Amino acid sequence: MKKSLRLLAMILLISSCMDDNQHPDTARIPEITINEPENGFNLNKMSWLRIEPNVAFGDNATYEWSLEGEAIAETKDLMHVFAEPGDYLLKLTASNETGSSSEEVSVFVGDTTYTNNLTRLIEFLPAPGQFVNKMPQWSEGVSADSVLKTAESLLKNNSIVSLGSFGGYVTMGFDHTVVNREGNDFVVLGNANPSWAEPGIVMVSYDANGNGLADDEWYEIYGSDHSRDGVIKGYEITYFRPSTEPENPNEQNYIAWEDNQGQTGFVPKNSFHRQTYFPGWAEDQITFKGTLIPSNITDQSGNGSFWVNPPYDWGYVDNWPNNSEAGQIDISWARDSEGTPVELKGIDFVKVYSCNLAAGGWLGEVSTEVSGFRDLNIQD
Structure with a gap:
């Protein structure tokens, strides 16, 4: 009887490992890592902000970037431009069948003067x-x-x-x-x-x-x-x-x-x-x-x-x-x-x-x- 129980436990363990290998993207909640520059995300208005986060267990995940609570993108990588200077809070949410996780970053957008013509x-x-x-x-x-x-x-x-x-x-x-x-x-x-x-x-x-x-x-x-x-x-x-x-x-x-x-x-x-x-x-x-x-x-x-x-x-x-x-x-x-x-x-x-x-x-x-x-x- 004990041998049968040990055998059943081994089968269940192997089966669980096989499921994890077959569905690595849904076995765990996505884990987001955003590497910020040494001085944080700083840029001038009317220039592109580019963020390329690392997401573990995110192969089949869906993504949403939000700015001050408003959705602005549905991609893992973000490319965004700010029209006005200010301090902004960005949030990335990654979701799969297992669940969701989020990460926030602050962005400082400075003011500057541009040429109002081609350069x-x-x-x-x-x-x-x-x-x-x-x-x-x-x-x-x-x-x-x-x-x-x-x-x-x-x-x-x-x-x-x-x-x-x-x-x-x-x-x-x-x-x-x-x-x-x-x-x-x-x-x-x-x-x-x-x-x-x-x-x-x-x-x-x-x-x-x-x-x-x-x-x-x-x-x-x-x-x-x-x-x-x-x-x-x-x-x-x-x-x-x-x-x-x-x-x-x-x-x-x-x-x-x-x-x-x-x-x-x-x-x-x-x-x-x-x-x-x-x-x-x-x-x-x-x-x-x-x-x-x-x-x-x-x-x-x-x-x-x-x-x-x-x-x-x-x-x-x-x-x-x-x-x-x-x-x-x-x-x-x-x-x-x-x-x-x-x-x-x-x-x-x-x-x-x-x-x-x-x-x-x-x-x-x-x-x-x-x-x-x-x-x-x-x-x-």
């Missing part, structure tokens, strides 16, 4: 257009890096750079994270007026991997006209450098292009701008991708003398005058590559590209212009 220009490549090689100025032998630095200097001083026809783009970085707060968050400055818009699409990204580079996922801001008839998502166009400059100063068949819709055409030239319209520092053919939105361009005169391009309702650059609320951007309008809305706490990079492929007679092509950036959460 670096990461990329600049215009598509062909009548202001290309003029805004900024280019001459034979000037490198792409020099053009980038010149364009950066212009934008830092709120002077204009042109992105040319469809696809031309510029990518900006800042000395702080632009926080997604209630309402509109920023405006990219242009030179639109009420009867002549040259809309550009906005894309945003945040420094998810923490390397300071604009190499993380990009999200497109969906404005009022992203769902209109005729919009082509995944549009692609290639422009070809002309072998010679035309003798006719108003040459309509100037810079050839072809797209992924089986269409071909030309960027026209006009007598107001005699320089080459193809970016001088670029390869002999350049390809751009993005969302093509039909322009609102019309000839109100009927004889080609009075062209207008009314703005879209909201959500674009160089679409409304800079002081118009309709020209402001809300980060909450961002969507991923599948068109699904995303919730972003803040952004570190902004890209703008021309989204029209159109021309207005003697006025030339529709080309987005950019002249700086304003974070609406910073009080000047």
Whole structure:
């Protein structure tokens, strides 16, 4: 009888050990360890806080971070940005089938002053257009890096750079994270007026991997006209450098292009701008991708003398005058590559590209212009 009881006890012990090995994540309550820096968690407002806790027995756990009692994340690792200075209390709760455990940390967020404009220009490549090689100025032998630095200097001083026809783009970085707060968050400055818009699409990204580079996922801001008839998502166009400059100063068949819709055409030239319209520092053919939105361009005169391009309702650059609320951007309008809305706490990079492929007679092509950036959460 005693042997039978000892044998039963051994079987139960082995069975218990097997259960623990088969379900290590639920056999014990998660154990949280947060390694604080020597001086605690200290950072400035509008910069990312990153916490990567160690959690034992947490393979199948669920997580919740809360800030002053309000849930802010459902991930083990936390990436959060504070809009205002102050002392904050963060709490991480990890739960599994066995139970829950929590750990709290204090965070001090300091105040500081930031530049209310871009602080670096990461990329600049215009598509062909009548202001290309003029805004900024280019001459034979000037490198792409020099053009980038010149364009950066212009934008830092709120002077204009042109992105040319469809696809031309510029990518900006800042000395702080632009926080997604209630309402509109920023405006990219242009030179639109009420009867002549040259809309550009906005894309945003945040420094998810923490390397300071604009190499993380990009999200497109969906404005009022992203769902209109005729919009082509995944549009692609290639422009070809002309072998010679035309003798006719108003040459309509100037810079050839072809797209992924089986269409071909030309960027026209006009007598107001005699320089080459193809970016001088670029390869002999350049390809751009993005969302093509039909322009609102019309000839109100009927004889080609009075062209207008009314703005879209909201959500674009160089679409409304800079002081118009309709020209402001809300980060909450961002969507991923599948068109699904995303919730972003803040952004570190902004890209703008021309989204029209159109021309207005003697006025030339529709080309987005950019002249700086304003974070609406910073009080000047």
